[in-house]
Amino acid sequence: MGLLSFLTGLTFPRGVHPPGLKEDTRDKPIRRLPFAPRMVMPLQQHFGRPARPLVVKHQEVLRGQPIAEADGFQSAPLHAPVTGVVEGIELMSTARGPKTEAIVIRTAPGDSQAIHWAQPRDLERLNRPQLIQAIQEIGLVGQGGAAFPTHMKLSVPDGYDIDTLVVNGCECEPYLSADHRIMLEQTDAVIAGILIAMKALGATRAVIGVEDDKPDAIAALQARLDKEGPISVGKVRSKYPQGSEKMLIKALLRREVPSGHFPYHIGVVVNNVGTMAQLGTLLPRGEGLVERVVTVAGPGITRPGNYRVPIGTPLRYLLQHVGFTGSDASHIILGGPMMGNTVSSLDVPITKGVSGVVVLPDPEEQDLRIQPCIRCGRCVEACPVGLNPSDLGKLAAVRRYEVMEERYHLNDCFECGCCSYVCPSNIPLVQYFRIAKSLNRERIK
Amino acid sequence: MTPLKIELKTSPHLKQAGSVEQIMRHVTYALLPICAFSVYHFGISALALLITSVVTCVLTEHLFAKLSGKRSSVSDFSAVITGLLLALTLPPSFPLWMAALSGFIGIALAKVMFGGMGYNLFNPALVGRAFAQAAFPVSVSTWTVPGHPDRFTEFLPSTLAMPFTTPAPVDAWTAATPLAQWKFEGIHVDAWSLFTGMTPGSVGETSAILILVCGLYLIARGMMNWRIPAAVLGSAFVTASVFYWMDPTFYPTPWFVLLSGGLMLGAMFMASDMVASPITRSGIWIYGILIGFLAVIIRFFGGLPEGIMYAILLGNAMAPLIERVTQPRPYGSRKRRDAA
Numbered sequence: 001m002g003l004l005s006f007l008t009g010l011t012f013p014r015g016v017h018p019p020g021l022k023e024d025t026r027d028k029p030i031r032r033l034p035f036a037p038r039m040v041m042p043l044q045q046h047f048g049r050p051a052r053p054l055v056v057k058h059q060e061v062l063r064g065q066p067i068a069e070a071d072g073f074q075s076a077p078l079h080a081p082v083t084g085v086v087e088g089i090e091l092m093s094t095a096r097g098p099k100t101e102a103i104v105i106r107t108a109p110g111d112s113q114a115i116h117w118a119q120p121r122d123l124e125r126l127n128r129p130q131l132i133q134a135i136q137e138i139g140l141v142g143q144g145g146a147a148f149p150t151h152m153k154l155s156v157p158d159g160y161d162i163d164t165l166v167v168n169g170c171e172c173e174p175y176l177s178a179d180h181r182i183m184l185e186q187t188d189a190v191i192a193g194i195l196i197a198m199k200a201l202g203a204t205r206a207v208i209g210v211e212d213d214k215p216d217a218i219a220a221l222q223a224r225l226d227k228e229g230p231i232s233v234g235k236v237r238s239k240y241p242q243g244s245e246k247m248l249i250k251a252l253l254r255r256e257v258p259s260g261h262f263p264y265h266i267g268v269v270v271n272n273v274g275t276m277a278q279l280g281t282l283l284p285r286g287e288g289l290v291e292r293v294v295t296v297a298g299p300g301i302t303r304p305g306n307y308r309v310p311i312g313t314p315l316r317y318l319l320q321h322v323g324f325t326g327s328d329a330s331h332i333i334l335g336g337p338m339m340g341n342t343v344s345s346l347d348v349p350i351t352k353g354v355s356g357v358v359v360l361p362d363p364e365e366q367d368l369r370i371q372p373c374i375r376c377g378r379c380v381e382a383c384p385v386g387l388n389p390s391d392l393g394k395l396a397a398v399r400r401y402e403v404m405e406e407r408y409h410l411n412d413c414f415e416c417g418c419c420s421y422v423c424p425s426n427i428p429l430v431q432y433f434r435i436a437k438s439l440n441r442e443r444i445k
Numbered sequence: 446m447t448p449l450k451i452e453l454k455t456s457p458h459l460k461q462a463g464s465v466e467q468i469m470r471h472v473t474y475a476l477l478p479i480c481a482f483s484v485y486h487f488g489i490s491a492l493a494l495l496i497t498s499v500v501t502c503v504l505t506e507h508l509f510a511k512l513s514g515k516r517s518s519v520s521d522f523s524a525v526i527t528g529l530l531l532a533l534t535l536p537p538s539f540p541l542w543m544a545a546l547s548g549f550i551g552i553a554l555a556k557v558m559f560g561g562m563g564y565n566l567f568n569p570a571l572v573g574r575a576f577a578q579a580a581f582p583v584s585v586s587t588w589t590v591p592g593h594p595d596r597f598t599e600f601l602p603s604t605l606a607m608p609f610t611t612p613a614p615v616d617a618w619t620a621a622t623p624l625a626q627w628k629f630e631g632i633h634v635d636a637w638s639l640f641t642g643m644t645p646g647s648v649g650e651t652s653a654i655l656i657l658v659c660g661l662y663l664i665a666r667g668m669m670n671w672r673i674p675a676a677v678l679g680s681a682f683v684t685a686s687v688f689y690w691m692d693p694t695f696y697p698t699p700w701f702v703l704l705s706g707g708l709m710l711g712a713m714f715m716a717s718d719m720v721a722s723p724i725t726r727s728g729i730w731i732y733g734i735l736i737g738f739l740a741v742i743i744r745f746f747g748g749l750p751e752g753i754m755y756a757i758l759l760g761n762a763m764a765p766l767i768e769r770v771t772q773p774r775p776y777g778s779r780k781r782r783d784a785a
Contacts, residue, residue, distance in 0.1 A: 012776075246777070331452050342453050360458055376719045430457070
């Protein structure tokens with residue numbers, strides 16, 4: 001293995017090589033998006049319980065001010081992304097599907113980018129529980145897409161010791177380059193955030209995993225890091241899904257998270273570079289999470305790039321600003337094209353977990369008729385988990401969902417979509433597996 | 446501003462280029478140079494054989510699709526491949542009516558009855574060939590002189606034999622294959638003739654170099670798993686080497702084994718049939734090694750001079766079992782998957 005990884009770069013077995021498609025955005029500096037006239041802040045933008053509103057209709061709020069508090073530990077607060085007036089707390093469209101409660105704020109004309117509310121803390125004097133609480137108070141959630149509250153991720157259950165913090169700078173999704181720009185433009189913030197997270201975890205070292213298609217980011221990070229220091233950079237091969245937690249752990253540490261367990265069970269916690277940059281910027285100042293970097297790209301966009309977008313900006317406003325014509329495009333994806341979800345309405349807001357907006361044309365010229373499986377084995381060669389998608393697909397077609405779970409490790413599938421991506425018969429494999437998993441979950445209930 | 450229609454779709458939203466039709470079309474392209482060489486080599490009889498076989502296979506597939514009320518699957522090219530492969534494995538003088546019957550059996554018995562494309566356990570072309578071997582033992586082992594001067598103007602006498610008659614061999618046209626010469630007369634044909642293909646033999650099996658180049662084209666396009674031909678040829682070479690080392694006076698050289706008969710064609714284009722071979726990486730190696738080994742053992746110790754056909758069919762039969770014991774180990778678990 002040692003020799004092999006020396007020749008080919010650190011990586012996990014199998015996976016796929018979709019085109020990068022990052023050329024339009026990765027070399028342009030991050031730009032700011034102006035405030036939309038009306039902002040929508042869903043109370044649930046994260047994994048866990050929704051936040052509880054702290055504001056009422058017609059109340060004036062300042063940019064940065066808390067507008068909703070965390071409902072218990074498994075929740076995160078919200079901060080006003082703009083200075084303005086609360087129009088109400090209403091049911092609004094969100095990317096999650098059903099309409100959910102959201103605080104709607106009318107932006108005050110002439111609002112500046114200044115943050116008007118902060119609660120600075122002396123980080124040196126905080127113990128670990130206080131540090132975790134401080135992180136919860138800034139409302140930080142995972143910036144890579146899963147939107148898992150960061151304070152939850154950084155508080156490990158009793159009985160587990162974390163030796164390594166893995167920082168995910170892979171950005172293996174096509175089109176997306178937000179993390180790439182963050183590593184280049186906010187290098188110090190990333191490192192500051194890593195040091196805070198290491199303290200919260202009690203970890204002695206951190207490894208930043210960056211794909212080898214971002215040599216400038218690797219160089220920028222290494223230039224700021226002490227060779228003998230606790231933080232190192234691991235160059236990993238550009239391959240999808242290299243940025244998946246378990247695959248990155250395998251590539252960097254040669255460890256595997258046992259089936260059905262979490263990384264902390266083997267002494268590892270993984271965080272995204274974007275999350276680390278936010279942590280390093282916001283926590284010392286005690287400011288809330290009010291904006292994030294979003295890659296906006298795809299054939300339907302005239303001015304693709306990375307934008308610093310206030311949380312709560314309606315998608316329609318963002319797309320108008322980047323020159324979306326709406327003529328030749330009909331797939332609007334939040335996140336990357338491999339794992340992101342399409343939206344049904346342009347009224348949904350950008351929330352804390354949205355790393356990208358990708359607009360793709362209708363793939364009409366491609367013949368996507370489903371053919372029988374010809375057992376070419378491409379899915380088996382692609383599955384990063386080592387499942388047999390071909391067999392699983394055949395079982396799904398005859399609805400033997402229980403067999404899929406009991407004998408074919410269905411629950412180890414994390415729905416990366418490599419199998420569907422490569423299948424020449426256009427069998428919707430990962431889509432079948434999602435259905436099978438959710439039906440199995442229902443059956444247990 | 447609002448797009449005319451917003452399409453809702455689940456991820457992944459990107460798709461690797463490539464389709465079943467595309468794979469099958471390229472396999473067909475890869476077989477065409479071999480067909481062209483065979484026509485040059487054996488004349489219009491080979492051409493008639495190729496056409497008969499392909500037409501029968503395609504018509505059989507179409508007929509059964511119509512009978513079962515399904516959408517005709519002819520456009521996916523897989524029946525064309527079966528037809529071409531069957532013709533390439535038959536002797537040039539093989540009567541056309543026998544070829545048509547073999548093609549029908551191959552498609553109907555090995556493919557349609559198992560559920561059509563993707564479900565066949567055995568390679569349909571080889572099942573057709575095995576049927577020919579069993580039903581027409583004389584015609585299937587009557588070989589023709591290559592490069593006969595009259596090959597472009599005259600059919601071989603047996604080609605146009607009336608249906609349900611078996612033609613007698615005509616001495617002026619017949620010749621023994623290198624494998625039969627070795628097996629029954631102890632004559633060794635030199636490796637260079639075998640490599641270039643200027644020898645008697647089945648329609649498309651004689652030129653090892655051409656088959657190699659056409660196979661490499663498919664491998665380069667990512668449409669064939671290189672491990673299968675590599676394993677078959679490697680294993681045949683090693684097995685033959687062991688025997689050659691034990692008794693060089695009796696056994697042929699490993700190069701002769703590799704280049705003679707249908708081994709190259711079988712390894713490149715028939716053992717590599719995706720549908721009938723295992724899907725797992727280690728399973729593919731086991732399958733290929735098994736086929737190469739069996740082919741040589743049948744050649745050396747069986748009653749027939751050629752063994753690749755039965756070796757591949759045996760490999761096909763073993764494929765589900767091999768696949769079952771070679772499932773990949775899922776991430777984060779110690780055991781291999783215990784498949785049903």
